[in-house]
Amino acid sequence: DQQVKQNSPSLSVQEGRISILNCDYTNSMFDYFLWYKKYPAEGPTFLISISSIKDKNEDGRFTVFLNKSAKHLSLHIVPSQPGDSAVYFCAASAPGGSYIPTFGRGTSLIVHP
């Protein structure tokens, strides 16, 4: 049973336009959410995070939105650049326990020049 779901395996966007990557979760105990980016032949790298006490967090071209009632979060990239082409993983963690985030399966973003 997947607790973190990324239902779009891939997304194709034109350079300069907005990329929106979506993530749904089922565990209402999750209170911290992260996005990681992964290039081929590299490990995932942390991109941006958001706590459940917020509904938006922005870092440069990257913004994460959290809708707790819908158990949904999204990552917006504006404007998209070819260098953003990568696999994006959504992850979520719950308080207590061992700090282990649960990862989604990833969305492959391709930004066309």
Next chain:
Amino acid sequence: DSGVTQTPKHLITATGQRVTLRCSPRSGDLSVYWYQQSLDQGLQFLIQYYNGEERAKGNILERFSAQQFPDLHSELNLSSLELGDSALYFCASSVALAGKNTDTQYFGPGTRLTVL
């Protein structure tokens, strides 16, 4: 560069064999995590060590084991290998502050294991 190193980068072996994957965490990080990524799968958490002690276990098979040494490097041992064990194995490290789940994990480049 995340500061986490993993060796080897690639490993090709046969069914039934045993291999050891190695990970060195970022300087100052006490916690090491191991993940498996199979084709079209997300990152499946295997096991976590904190300052030499096992802290959490995920979907780790009994054929797999790990340890963290006094210098904080970690090894993941995979034995009686099967074709289905072919995957990318990632190590990550973090500070793992007590009482906080807002921990950022830093991943190594991974070891690609191919079992023939």
